[in-house]
């Protein structure tokens with residue numbers, strides 16, 4: 001039976017743990033190219049499951065691309081396993097964290113048998129076959145949901161995991177300034193007292209390779225302003241995370257309320273969309289824009305999508321995505337105006 005939220009005095013964590021009773025080996029999956037929120041949430045849940053006698057493994061599809069995310073994993077000694085190195089048949093229970101089935105950003109298909117979905121993105125489809133569903137779109141981070149689980153279960157999280165959860169809420173909500181709820185604020189303060197702030201600083205100011213600056217150079221050079229929208233195309237990127245980071249970066253442009261970034265890694269076109277309008281629906285906008293081409297999901301002010309491409313059609317599909325995005329956002333079509341000139 002699927003249920004969302006708490007309907008009795010019984011805390012959701014009790015139902016979460018019950019859903020895994022009898023499981024021997026659980027697979028905990030954040031979305032592909034995982035961010036701090038998915039990773040921290042998965043490791044905290046692993047700790048909870050292990051404390052209740054369930055062996056659990058945190059795995060991920062794609063890659064951990066962003067320098068801060070790599071630094072988080074390294075600095076805090078987290079050890080997520082690339083999914084491609086695992087035999088998924090060895091696990092008898094799967095949980096999705098910070099993700100939902102069928103959204104295209106994780107390897108789980110909509111009809112796959114999974115035990116639990118814990119997420120803060122709006123519910124994408126019915127999850128009738130999932131034993132435990134806790135989806136809270138009002139929350140700014142999945143890390144907040146999981147922090148509540150530990151609190152309610154009376155489990156003290158190790159310092160590294162508390163630090164990871166703290167950094168997750170911080171980065172996901174831009175220090176509680178973006179889509180944060182009172183619950184996020186409460187979890188943030190609770191974790192602040194336990195987090196290793198030296199580690200947080202090392203993560204946040206992670207060192208980067210020279211190519212990182214090249215990405216910004218391309219982003220600015222290729223950026224075009226179409227009225228209310230600034231859009232750039234990074235061409236080939238080494239990870240989809242770069243696309244999201246640049247979309248965040250461009251949204252600081254004073255004269256726009258939307259920023260969009262496109263980039264291609266291997267056979268996937270990644271698209272990120274951001275808005276300063278708290279009443280906008282970036283998730284719906286991007287889903288409409290790439291309908292029939294790919295899959296997408298997201299929150300009100302930030303969303304992402306992925307479109308499969310081949311070497312033959314990448315250019316044509318990129319142009320189509322660009323055209324449809326601009327149309328969806330009511331922006332001027334055509335070449336646009338160069339963002340900056342040297």
Ligand SMILES: [Mn+2]
Pocket residue numbers: 037038098120140141142172
């Ligand atoms: Mn999240």
